[in-house]
Amino acid sequence: MILDSKTPDGPLEDKWDIYKNSVKLVNPANKRKFTVLVVGSGLAGGSAAATLAELGYNVKCFCIQDSPRRAHSIAAQGGINAAKNYPNDGDTVWRLFYDTIKGGDYRSRESNVYRLAQVSNNIIDQAVAQGVPFAREYGGLLTNRSFGGAQVSRTFYARGQTGQQLLLGAYQAMSRQIDAGKIEMLTRQEMLDLVVVNGHAKGIITRNLVTGEIERHHGDAVLLCTGGYGNVYYLSTNAKNSNVTAAWRCHKRGAYFANPCYTQIHPTCIPVSGDYQSKLTLMSESLRNDGRVWVPTDNTDARSPETIPEDARDYYLERRYPSFGNLVPRDVASRAAKAVCDQGRGVGETHRAVYLDFADAIKRLGRDAISERYGNLFEMYERITGENPYKVPMRIYPAVHYTMGGLWVDYELQSTVPGLFVLGEANFSDHGANRLGASALMQGLADGYFVIPYTLGGYLAGIDAGSVSGEEEEFAAAASSAHAKTQELLNINGSRTVTEFHRELGKIVWDGIGMARNADGLKSAIGSIQNLKQEFWQDLRVPGTAETMNKNLEFAGRVADFFELGELMARDALDREESCGGHFREEYQTKEGEALRKDDEYGYVAAWEYKGDPADAVLHKEQIEFENVQPSTRSYK
Amino acid sequence: MTINVRVWRQDGPEDRGRFENHVVTDANPHMSFLELLDVMNEQLIGEGKEPIEFDHDCREGICGSCGVVINGTAHGPKQRTASCQLHMRDYSDGDTIVVEPWRASALPVIKDLVVDRTAFDRIMGAGGYVSVATGGAPDANALPVPKEDVDAAFDYATCIGCGACVAACPNSSASLFTGAKIAHLSLLPQGEAERTRRVVAMVDQMAEEGFGDCSNHAECEAVCPKGISISAIARMRREYVKAMVVGDS
Ligand SMILES: Cc1cc2nc3c(=O)[nH]c(=O)nc-3n(C[C@H](O)[C@H](O)[C@H](O)COP(=O)(O)OP(=O)(O)OC[C@H]3O[C@@H](n4cnc5c(N)ncnc54)[C@H](O)[C@@H]3O)c2cc1C
Numbered sequence: 022m023i024l025d026s027k028t029p030d031g032p033l034e035d036k037w038d039i040y041k042n043s044v045k046l047v048n049p050a051n052k053r054k055f056t057v058l059v060v061g062s063g064l065a066g067g068s069a070a071a072t073l074a075e076l077g078y079n080v081k082c083f084c085i086q087d088s089p090r091r092a093h094s095i096a097a098q099g100g101i102n103a104a105k106n107y108p109n110d111g112d113t114v115w116r117l118f119y120d121t122i123k124g125g126d127y128r129s130r131e132s133n134v135y136r137l138a139q140v141s142n143n144i145i146d147q148a149v150a151q152g153v154p155f156a157r158e159y160g161g162l163l164t165n166r167s168f169g170g171a172q173v174s175r176t177f178y179a180r181g182q183t184g185q186q187l188l189l190g191a192y193q194a195m196s197r198q199i200d201a202g203k204i205e206m207l208t209r210q211e212m213l214d215l216v217v218v219n220g221h222a223k224g225i226i227t228r229n230l231v232t233g234e235i236e237r238h239h240g241d242a243v244l245l246c247t248g249g250y251g252n253v254y255y256l257s258t259n260a261k262n263s264n265v266t267a268a269w270r271c272h273k274r275g276a277y278f279a280n281p282c283y284t285q286i287h288p289t290c291i292p293v294s295g296d297y298q299s300k301l302t303l304m305s306e307s308l309r310n311d312g313r314v315w316v317p318t319d320n321t322d323a324r325s326p327e328t329i330p331e332d333a334r335d336y337y338l339e340r341r342y343p344s345f346g347n348l349v350p351r352d353v354a355s356r357a358a359k360a361v362c363d364q365g366r367g368v369g370e371t372h373r374a375v376y377l378d379f380a381d382a383i384k385r386l387g388r389d390a391i392s393e394r395y396g397n398l399f400e401m402y403e404r405i406t407g408e409n410p411y412k413v414p415m416r417i418y419p420a421v422h423y424t425m426g427g428l429w430v431d432y433e434l435q436s437t438v439p440g441l442f443v444l445g446e447a448n449f450s451d452h453g454a455n456r457l458g459a460s461a462l463m464q465g466l467a468d469g470y471f472v473i474p475y476t477l478g479g480y481l482a483g484i485d486a487g488s489v490s491g492e493e494e495e496f497a498a499a500a501s502s503a504h505a506k507t508q509e510l511l512n513i514n515g516s517r518t519v520t521e522f523h524r525e526l527g528k529i530v531w532d533g534i535g536m537a538r539n540a541d542g543l544k545s546a547i548g549s550i551q552n553l554k555q556e557f558w559q560d561l562r563v564p565g566t567a568e569t570m571n572k573n574l575e576f577a578g579r580v581a582d583f584f585e586l587g588e589l590m591a592r593d594a595l596d597r598e599e600s601c602g603g604h605f606r607e608e609y610q611t612k613e614g615e616a617l618r619k620d621d622e623y624g625y626v627a628a629w630e631y632k633g634d635p636a637d638a639v640l641h642k643e644q645i646e647f648e649n650v651q652p653s654t655r656s657y658k
Numbered sequence: 659m660t661i662n663v664r665v666w667r668q669d670g671p672e673d674r675g676r677f678e679n680h681v682v683t684d685a686n687p688h689m690s691f692l693e694l695l696d697v698m699n700e701q702l703i704g705e706g707k708e709p710i711e712f713d714h715d716c717r718e719g720i721c722g723s724c725g726v727v728i729n730g731t732a733h734g735p736k737q738r739t740a741s742c743q744l745h746m747r748d749y750s751d752g753d754t755i756v757v758e759p760w761r762a763s764a765l766p767v768i769k770d771l772v773v774d775r776t777a778f779d780r781i782m783g784a785g786g787y788v789s790v791a792t793g794g795a796p797d798a799n800a801l802p803v804p805k806e807d808v809d810a811a812f813d814y815a816t817c818i819g820c821g822a823c824v825a826a827c828p829n830s831s832a833s834l835f836t837g838a839k840i841a842h843l844s845l846l847p848q849g850e851a852e853r854t855r856r857v858v859a860m861v862d863q864m865a866e867e868g869f870g871d872c873s874n875h876a877e878c879e880a881v882c883p884k885g886i887s888i889s890a891i892a893r894m895r896r897e898y899v900k901a902m903v904v905g906d907s
Pocket residue numbers: 060061062063064065066083084085086089092093094095096097098099100101183184210211212213246247248249258259260263264266267303422423444445446447458459460461462463465
């Protein structure tokens with residue numbers, strides 16, 4: 022199959038308008054004849070469900086949690102970008118576009134990213150109108166902060182709870198439509214399969230997580246808004262229920278999986294404290310606005326940090342990257358932290374941590390100003406570590422945070438399965454090989470509020486409404502296979518728990534496909550994953566039955582998919598013999614240890630087709646064309 | 659350290675339920691409370707038993723999924739702390755921790771520690787929003803909002819919908835939850851147009867769901883993991899009285 026990005030012709034600035042001017046529309050009276058299945062209720066799914074219902078479509082929305090308001094998006098802290106240029110510091114749509122393309126290390130599509138920057142401003146308007154309490158100045162106008170990878174202040178925020186407030190905005194908009202009967206909200210449901218009829222996505226199979234019943238749901242199109250796959254690493258900043266299952270099962274039904282090896286390791290997280298650890302906690306990137314990152318110059322310096330004099334400290338980011346300093350992009354900051362720890366200069370009990378120090382900022386701005394900006398983050402840190410960051414520097418270390426890879430989509434957000442659209446973190450589209458801070462919220466909401474209402478209409482206008490009833494053979498077959506798979510997990514009846522397997526898988530993936538990768542490590546990771554997977558299917562123990570709430574069973578199904586995904590990640594990383602963004606191949610680096618990109622050979626999106634076993638996956642390439650920006654070596658020096 | 663866990667087990671909504679006692683010998687002060695439950699569950703599976711079900715997701719106090727009564731207090735002993743943010747360093751070797759689900763007729767138990775909180779979503783559906791369809795919103799800076807108002811609105815908007823307020827209230831009232839949303843939107847000009855309709859609809863829905871009335875015990879404020887002030891309830895009442903005077907137009 023040729024991957025057609027369906028990018029409209031015309032100048033970059035006009036492509037989206039050209040598209041909107043020519044896309045087919047669904048007559049208002051016909052909209053109510055269409056049913057759209059929206060899987061996921063995070064920023065992407067919530068905004069899409071609300072907006073499509075407002076337009077008159079019938080929406081059925083599904084989520085794992087007991088309420089749409091609890092989607093993982095709720096945890097986003099730092100902020101959301103937009104090119105409003107309220108601070109008058111020179112921002113433009115072009116600059117937001119350019120920073121995002123460059124931040125992604127020139128591995129994303131110009132047309133998609135430009136559209137994202139264009140609609141960014143509408144998102145802020147929409148959120149404010151919903152009552153989202155963004156931070157404001159005393160004069161009553163909105164205020165901004167700066168974030169990594171940019172030299173302007175374009176990030177809107179709501180204390181350290183921006184994701185919560187934005188998600189509640191979308192949830193409230195959904196609530197209005199649920200009450201009006203335009204959205205049927207099905208909570209505590211897990212999608213286990215996609216139903217494809219005559220080549221088009223027409224339904225999904227879910228497991229009711231309360232009763233255990235396998236359910237069939239049919240409609241005219243499916244929107245997958247199920248988030249990222251960071252939990253393949255076991256320890257990550259993602260919520261515990263985040264998973265790849267919905268996306269992976271779509272992959273098995275024909276949706277190509279793009280760039281699975283592009284994963285983001287966030288530089289500022291609370292370090293691991295023990296092997297009972299169940300997840301990691303992010304400390305927002307916004308902290309790098311005022312916090313200074315350092316380690317002792319001498320690796321034998323065991324003094325407590327506040328007593329170490331200036332000349333015995335190495336502010337390594339400021340030293341290596343004088344113009345961006347502590348605000349270099351995430352991949353750069355993470356690798357730099359790993360490098361100083363590898364040199365034995367890490368701090369704390371485990372020596373896998375660096376300091377993030379606010380002493381200077383507190384001296385300069387006062388404790389109140391710092392507490393106003395970061396109070397809830399400081400509190401969170403103290404709760405977890407028992408240390409007070411107003412007094413001693415935070416200890417931080419990189420952790421898995423976000424996945425740029427995901428299901429391949431074209432300009433219309435449609436996957437390689439017609440009728441299956443993918444939004445938010447679940448798709449691969451806008452962040453290339455590295456996502457800049459505050460741009461995932463922007464992308465999820467752009468997809469849901471402002472892109473899909475147009476592009477989905479274009480698809481629906483070309484098909485007949487209500488063409489399936491859910492009684493087709495494809496539904497029965499998918500339902501019985503979902504049922505059989507669930508039963509299979511219960512029947513193994515071995516000796517090891519799903520958590521044990523997941524933790525072990527996570528370690529393999531972290532060691533082999535983490536912050537730095539090399540061919541030997543990747544090959545050995547593939548072998549280890551295959552062995553462990555085999556063991557999983559022979560020795561897993563899932564207690565209980567399928568006919569009741571059984572969270573262990575849910576997790577087992579997700580871990581089973583993580584095994585397959587993990588192997589594909591390694592194969593993708595092995596194929597990509599270059600370093601770019603979050604994908605750092607040790608064999609391909611400059612003398613200074615920076616990523617060495619090879620645009621001529623690897624300037625493509627790697628889209629993998631499922632063929633049964635990850636080893637047989639077929640690689641399809643979408644060449645990325647640059648007509649407006651000139652790919653250059655990223656420099657933050 | 660060793661921790662004795664006395665935990666509620668209930669097979670389903672119809673089951674009467676009972677306490678079970680378990681001993682976790684390899685607890686650790688750095689562990690979170692939910693990690694203690696994880697370790698206990700791993701142990702149970704090892705013994706051929708079923709683990710105890712509990713809701714959790716973010717494990718950092720923001721999604722509102724977790725929430726259990728710990729030694730008689732919703733979310734446990736620490737103020738402004740959700741169950742998932744509690745750490746074992748606040749307990750001592752040999753302590754017994756009693757863990758129960760929220761208990762309120764409007765939040766029925768589904769299984770073990772998991773309860774049904776969908777009543778909250780229905781209260782929100784009755785009016786917890788601003789009716790503004792996507793597109794056509796004015797420029798975000800078209801309407802300045804005094805910082806004090808936004809800050810106050812924010813304090814109410816931080817509600818995570820966990821249900822601790824209901825669990826702690828002797829009347830099982832959802833007034834803090836409902837009042838927080840009403841207070842948030844009533845402090846912003848964007849919420850103005852639907853002010854009257856909103857408060858009446860949400861308060862009525864709350865009653866319809868079977869939540870009790872507020873009689874000023876303030877237990878809700880004491881357990882709220884976000885520290886939401888009961889001034890939310892006073893605001894809700896004021897709005898309600900005003901709405902009655904103006905009429906539900
Ligand atoms: C701690 C943290 C902080 C962050 N801070 C920021 C920030 O400051 N700025 C920023 O821009 N980005 C931030 N991000 C990234 C951003 O939050 C996410 O990328 C984004 O919220 C993802 O939104 P989403 O709608 O795509 O998916 P999610 O919010 O993950 O939603 C997924 C939805 O899909 C449902 N679902 C999943 N699987 C299934 C299934 N099998 N069946 C049915 N339903 C399913 C879930 O129930 C949920 O409703 C942060 C991320 C983390 C982890």
